Amino acid sequence: MAQLIFFTGPMNSGKSTLALQTDFTETQAGRSGRVFSRDDRAGEATLSSRIGLEQPAIEVTDELDFWSYVIRELTQGRRVDYLICDEAHFYTPDHIDQLARVVDELQLDVYCFAILTDFRTELFPATRRLVELCDRMELLQVRPRCWCGEPATHNARTVDGVMVTEGDQVMVGDVVPSEDRVVAYEVLCRRHHRRRMTAAVAAVTMNPEPLPFE
Template identity: 50%
Template sequence: MAELIFYFGTMGSGKSTLALQIHHNLANSGQNGLLLTQLDRAASAVSSRLGVSEPAIEVHPGLDLYRLADDVIAEHGSLEYLVCDEAQFYRPAQIDQLAEVVDLLDADVYAFGLLTDFRGRLFEGTSRLLELADQRQELQVEARCWCTRRATHNARLVDGKQVYEGEIVVVGDTGGHEEGFEGADAEVTYELLCRRHWNQARLT
């Protein structure tokens, strides 16, 4: 019986690496599937910080994931799985579509994402995944805060200063920029912190 499985963790916990490994193993076993992502550090690809990457379908907000899967079945005769990276960015309606892929098309869905944004709040896609998933698995590779405690929060830094307000989706980690800070583009990066130092905005 097909399942919707949600793997979650902080940045640096190995989500994309595991997504690529699952896709590789299933494809090598002869199964037909799709690799999907949204706003990865590499455009239209799933990329791991270890340097491994694979081309992927970019999930834009208007993409109907159930129709995509159904079209693959119509064209190729089968679809056994979807591997969905950066699923925290998917719209709630798209998460519902992934559940329909499992229930109506009998294809497994492996979704990977962050739990919370830089404000410490659940992403909309994550919230819906937690509500619908058959299995919820926290990744056991523990990223660490600079103090060596377990990192639990993704802090957004704008020109090196932690912020708690702003657009929910701003891609950093690759030299992202955000408008509106002192009237100019500002460099956006992210840092992993424990809850204490995230609350204190303490970076060292």
């Protein structure tokens, strides 16, 4: 039976690396798939990993309809056995419904790779829909660590080095936008995300672990 599988974990847990590995493994077995991504840090129509691996991908836009795309490929005689969907947190809920239909009605495996929550600790609309519809959700076993050494569970956004908890939900990091603000991301444990204590703040704070009461 084909499945819609949702692989998730915080930033730096190896989601894109696993997406690349999954495509390679499926290809080695003689299967033919399509690789999709959206707003990848390396640029449009690319699936890239922070460890330096990358390959071309089909860029997902709001207008893309996965069901129509796969039907068109199949009716034109091109083989499709599976879909790799990276950066799926940037997709729309409609995209996820389309992917579920591809699994159920065409019996194609769909592998989605995405962050579960945003920098505000809120679910992305697409990942909420993935949780509702997926056949299986897998938490990646590679666990990044907060600067304190504890397992990191939350993604923090910094603007000019200062952690923020407000702003647009989608903003690609490690860039310098037109207003010359440097946007970056850092993984933190829940405790330090709550305290807005990034590695930079901890480095300049005499007592980085305040008492938990006034």
